[in-house]
Amino acid sequence: MVKFLDLAAQYETIKNEIDTAIRDVITKSAFIGGEYVAKFEQEFSDYCNVLHCVGVGNGTDALEIAIEALELEHGSEIIVPANSFIASSEAVTRNGHKIVFADCDAQSYVISIEDIKKRITSKTKAIIAVHLYGHPCDMDALKELANLHGLYIIEDCAQAHGAEYKGQKIGSIGDIAAFSFYPGKNLGAYGDAGAITTNNAELARKSRMIANHGRIGKYDHEFEGRNSRLDGLQAAILSVKLKYLPEWTDKRIIAAEYYLSNLNNVEQITLPVRHEWAKQVYHLFVIRCTERDDLAKHLANQGIQTGVHYPISLPKLKAYEYAKQANEELFSNRVDATLLSLPIGEHLNIHDLEIITKSIKEYFGSKYM
Ligand SMILES: *Cc1c(COP(=O)(O)O)cnc(C)c1O
Numbered sequence: 311m312v313k314f315l316d317l318a319a320q321y322e323t324i325k326n327e328i329d330t331a332i333r334d335v336i337t338k339s340a341f342i343g344g345e346y347v348a349k350f351e352q353e354f355s356d357y358c359n360v361l362h363c364v365g366v367g368n369g370t371d372a373l374e375i376a377i378e379a380l381e382l383e384h385g386s387e388i389i390v391p392a393n394s395f396i397a398s399s400e401a402v403t404r405n406g407h408k409i410v411f412a413d414c415d416a417q418s419y420v421i422s423i424e425d426i427k428k429r430i431t432s433k434t435k436a437i438i439a440v441h442l443y444g445h446p447c448d449m450d451a452l453k454e455l456a457n458l459h460g461l462y463i464i465e466d467c468a469q470a471h472g473a474e475y476k477g478q479k480i481g482s483i484g485d486i487a488a489f490s491f492y493p494g495k496n497l498g499a500y501g502d503a504g505a506i507t508t509n510n511a512e513l514a515r516k517s518r519m520i521a522n523h524g525r526i527g528k529y530d531h532e533f534e535g536r537n538s539r540l541d542g543l544q545a546a547i548l549s550v551k552l553k554y555l556p557e558w559t560d561k562r563i564i565a566a567e568y569y570l571s572n573l574n575n576v577e578q579i580t581l582p583v584r585h586e587w588a589k590q591v592y593h594l595f596v597i598r599c600t601e602r603d604d605l606a607k608h609l610a611n612q613g614i615q616t617g618v619h620y621p622i623s624l625p626k627l628k629a630y631e632y633a634k635q636a637n638e639e640l641f642s643n644r645v646d647a648t649l650l651s652l653p654i655g656e657h658l659n660i661h662d663l664e665i666i667t668k669s670i671k672e673y674f675g676s677k678y679m
Contacts, residue, residue: 314615316657350545360482362514365540369490372504373401386435392642417583441470444593474589558656
């Protein structure tokens with residue numbers, strides 16, 4: 311049995327530290343705010359090499375609050391990649407803005423700079439740079455466009471903790487960034503959790519206030535905000551897990567390298583391509599295959615779990631029928647039925663990787679065996 315994700319196995323490797331951390335939080339009743347949240351925010355901003363980190367309730371809230379903090383004119387257009395999780399686009403609509411989908415790059419799957427250029431209008435105010443599957447977006451090209459047209463760059467880092475663009479950590483490059491610590495992410499809590507990072511003190515302050523009922527002190531509400539806070543238990547757990555993130559990330563990269571060198575001769579599948587400027591942290595290892603469903607079934611029969619990210623491109627979702635981009639000739643619209651995510655993570659060993667690649671080759675016939 312090869313699991314797609316194995317959080318129980320991961321817990322076993324850090325059990326004592328986690329159990330102690332949880333007990334400490336409960337003993338001190340440090341449930342909301344307090345020292346564990348402040349400690350994790352400091353550690354995570356150090357990790358990202360960014361000045362400010364604001365813990366929030368989850369990654370979706372992080373995106374929503376980040377956009378709200380920018381105080382864009384109601385009805386602004388925000389460009390979102392056509393291949394992502396719906397949270398990337400939801401955050402736009404929920405702030406009263408208009409989603410404009412742009413296509414994704416056929417090699418790295420992140421937002422296509424060429425396609426963005428076709429979609430910028432006088433109403434465009436921001437771009438959501440989703441570092442999809444753990445691959446950083448082309449940040450220099452995005453910044454050039456942003457400078458030229460006066461746009462904000464919001465980084466969606468939910469899948470890319472620790473990824474780097476030309477040696478710089480993602481989450482420290484755009485105007486403001488959103489992280490998710492959903493349990494299955496590269497850095498995951500034991501429940502919902504998220505964070506906003508930025509080098510802009512004013513945006514950090516605004517975000518913190520929005521996430522905490524429009525206040526800094528206890529009852530000095532300056533405006534109406536909401537309740538979206540990182541809780542103490544999750545913060546303490548994240549502090550423990552953050553120490554292991556570099557080691558776990560290395561294991562993801564080793565697994566990805568194994569796939570890349572052992573599957574490169576299988577002509578029926580298309581492997582992901584990493585740009586030379588990217589440190590890709592492989593939240594997901596996504597291949598393309600026209601026989602996707604049959605291949606997944608074959609692997610499942612051998613006890614190998616796979617996933618699909620995402621089975622329906624965002625413009626083709628019922629939720630976005632109104633945007634009328636479902637029938638546009640987009641790479642993302644065309645390939646969603648061919649995407650297959652292979653298992654990846656610190657839980658895999660060389661034996662698992664051998665089993666997976668062997669099973670894939672077996673499916674495509676004796677010439678690969
Ligand atoms: C997981 C994810 C989110 C949302 O994070 P939650 O913590 O689940 O709310 C946002 N964007 C992307 C790309 C994601 O993968």
